[in-house]
Amino acid sequence: MNIACAKEIKTHEYRVGLTPSNVKEYVGNGHKVFIEEGAGEAIGFLDEHYEKNGAKIVDKKELFDKAELIIKVKEPLEEEYEYFKEGQILYTYLHLAADERLTKMLLSKKISSIAYETIRLGNSLPCLAPMSMIAGRLSVFEAAKYSQKTYGGSGVLLSGIPGVQKGKVVIVGGGVVGINAAQIALGAGAEVSILDINTQRLAYIDQIFNMRVHTYYSSKANLLNLLEDADVVIGAVLIPGAKAPKVINKEDLVHMKKASILVDVAIDQGGCFGTSRATTHDEPIYELDGILHYCVANMPGCVAKTSTIALTDTTLAYGLKIANRGFKEASLSDEALLQGVNTHKGLLTYEAVSKAFNIPYTEASKALA
Numbered sequence: 001m002n003i004a005c006a007k008e009i010k011t012h013e014y015r016v017g018l019t020p021s022n023v024k025e026y027v028g029n030g031h032k033v034f035i036e037e038g039a040g041e042a043i044g045f046l047d048e049h050y051e052k053n054g055a056k057i058v059d060k061k062e063l064f065d066k067a068e069l070i071i072k073v074k075e076p077l078e079e080e081y082e083y084f085k086e087g088q089i090l091y092t093y094l095h096l097a098a099d100e101r102l103t104k105m106l107l108s109k110k111i112s113s114i115a116y117e118t119i120r121l122g123n124s125l126p127c128l129a130p131m132s133m134i135a136g137r138l139s140v141f142e143a144a145k146y147s148q149k150t151y152g153g154s155g156v157l158l159s160g161i162p163g164v165q166k167g168k169v170v171i172v173g174g175g176v177v178g179i180n181a182a183q184i185a186l187g188a189g190a191e192v193s194i195l196d197i198n199t200q201r202l203a204y205i206d207q208i209f210n211m212r213v214h215t216y217y218s219s220k221a222n223l224l225n226l227l228e229d230a231d232v233v234i235g236a237v238l239i240p241g242a243k244a245p246k247v248i249n250k251e252d253l254v255h256m257k258k259a260s261i262l263v264d265v266a267i268d269q270g271g272c273f274g275t276s277r278a279t280t281h282d283e284p285i286y287e288l289d290g291i292l293h294y295c296v297a298n299m300p301g302c303v304a305k306t307s308t309i310a311l312t313d314t315t316l317a318y319g320l321k322i323a324n325r326g327f328k329e330a331s332l333s334d335e336a337l338l339q340g341v342n343t344h345k346g347l348l349t350y351e352a353v354s355k356a357f358n359i360p361y362t363e364a365s366k367a368l369a
Contacts, residue, residue, distance in 0.1 A: 001031050001323045004067030006060065007039040010074050010297075012281035014042040014304035017071035017092065019312050020049040022319075027054035031323050036063045043305040064088075069323055073311065074298060075102055086110045089327050091319055093117055093131075096342055097243045097356040098270040106343045107359070112327050116315060118241040118350060119340035125240060126336070127318070129176050130310035132265075134300040136180030136236065139263045140169065140188060142294055143232040146261055146285055152292060154259035156231045159189030166191045170226045172218065172247050172272065173236035174201045177265050181234050182213055193226055223247065227255040235264040235272040241342075242269070242352030249274040250289070258290040267295045328368050338364050 003026050005018040016039045018026075023033045033055040037047060047057045058066070064083035072092035076084070078101065084090075086109050094115035096103045106113050116127035125132075140158075147167065149155035158167035169185040171178045174196035185192045186209065195218035196202050202215040216222045227233065227248070233256075237244050244266035253275065266272040267279075275288050278297040285294050300307040318337055321330045327344075331337045341364040342350040354361035 001326075002066050002068040003031050003033045003071065003319075003323060004063045004069065005033070005035050005039055005071045006063060006080070007036040008073055008301075009077060009080065010280075010301070013074055013298050013301040015073040015301055015308045015311065016040040016043065016045060016304075017073050017312070017315075018050075019308060020045055020053045020055075022312050022316050023050055023055045024053040025316060025320060026323060029320060029324055032056070032066075034058050034063050034066055036060055040308075043308060045308075069319070071315075071319060073308075074301075075099060076105075081105045084109050084111055087112075089113070089322065091116075091315070091322065093268070094342055095268045096350065096353045097241060098268065100357050103343075103348070103353060103357060103359070107346050107348060110346045111343060112341070112345065113343045114318075114322070114331070114337065114340040115241070115342045115350075116311075116340070118342065119318060119336050120240065121336040127311070127314045127340075128240075130314060131300050131307065132176035132238075133180045134303060134307055134310065135265050136177035136234075137184045138299050138303065139177070139181050139234045139236075139265050139294075140184040140190075140232075142284070142296075142299075143169070143234065143261055143263050144188065146292055146294060147231060151285070152259065152287060153261060154231060154257065158185065158231065167231040168229050169193070169232045169234065170230040171195070171234045171236055172223065173238065174198070174205050174215075175236060175238055177236035177238070178234070179205065179208075181236060181265075182209065185232075186212060190232075195223060195226070218247070224252065224255050227252065228257075230256065231260050233260070233262050235262065235266050235276075237266050237272040238269070239352070241350050243356050244269040244272040246274045247272050253289045253291050256291055259292065261285075261292040261294060264293065264295045265299065267297050271295060332365065332368055338368075341368070344368060 090113040147153035160166035193214040264276040349364040
């Protein structure tokens with residue numbers, strides 16, 4: 001199979017879908033690998049490193065012309081749509097429930113797509129988890145930075161010092177993002193609270209943090225009470241493959257202290273705050289009703305080398321399975337991959353996306369039969 005790795009073009013997106021060592025794995029399995037020129041240069045993966053491992057370096061047009069399996073990190077942007085051809089396989093983060101135009105492009109061009117974020121192994125999302133860990137940890141670093149008065153924040157040091165109150169961090173959602181955010185916030189010395197709708201998850205969090213985190217059932221009343229004293233609120237809510245629910249609305253902002261900060265880690269899935277809109281690393285924050293919002297849609301992109309290695313450590317095995325067995329056989333023989341299928345030959349195969357845009361839905365197993 002012809003494997004093609006495209007260079008990311010999103011603002012300050014330096015991750016790359018394949019490392020040079022990944023190329024060696026694909027070539028060793030009998031596949032041809034094409035890398036877009038300069039795809040990994042920003043993080044030290046030079047074209048010559050890819051060539052040394054058996055890849056051919058090409059421009060974007062030739063890459064897509066030759067591609068059977070296209071491997072990326074982020075969802076294609078509109079300026080990339082023209083390069084796609086009917087029958088190609090796309091393997092990347094898609095977040096389709098927040099992107100109707102991309103969904104319709106994939107359907108109209110009959111692209112077979114597998115989304116990293118919906119590959120499901122039991123109760124885990126193996127290809128999403130490493131980026132969730134990174135985004136959760138980054139959320140606290142970014143909140144600490146933009147809490148500084150020089151960036152328009154409240155001027156609170158999250159750790160406090162002896163004799164001075166600590167900053168208060170509220171995390172909505174106790175999944176991978178939430179736990180990693182709590183780990184860093186606690187390490188920084190902040191006072192940390194987590195809300196979740198799963199009481200068993202709250203009990204687990206209580207145990208792993210040795211009761212140093214305040215845990216609350218995620219009711220509206222509990223959330224509003226915590227908002228009043230919060231210096232930082234981190235949105236870490238996830239419904240796999242679906243639009244994120246809005247847990248804080250515009251009218252709720254009146255309960256918050258001026259210059260406190262909302263960090264919406266769910267922005268890729270539409271955001272879990274009603275006042276969120278996607279931002280970039282160039283302009284990461286904006287102010288609304290006196291509250292700062294940090295809503296960067298590719299947070300892990302700023303630590304691109306760590307992110308790329310962490311991501312490809314999990315995506316490689318599934319990518320090899322697709323290349324070795326073909327899209328249909330690989331998906332039907334692996335339940336985790338089957339759940340990752342979002343579109344196939346003009347059919348939408350992920351129910352949450354169907355509900356988001358009222359597009360007919362076909363079960364992936366039936367679409368592939």
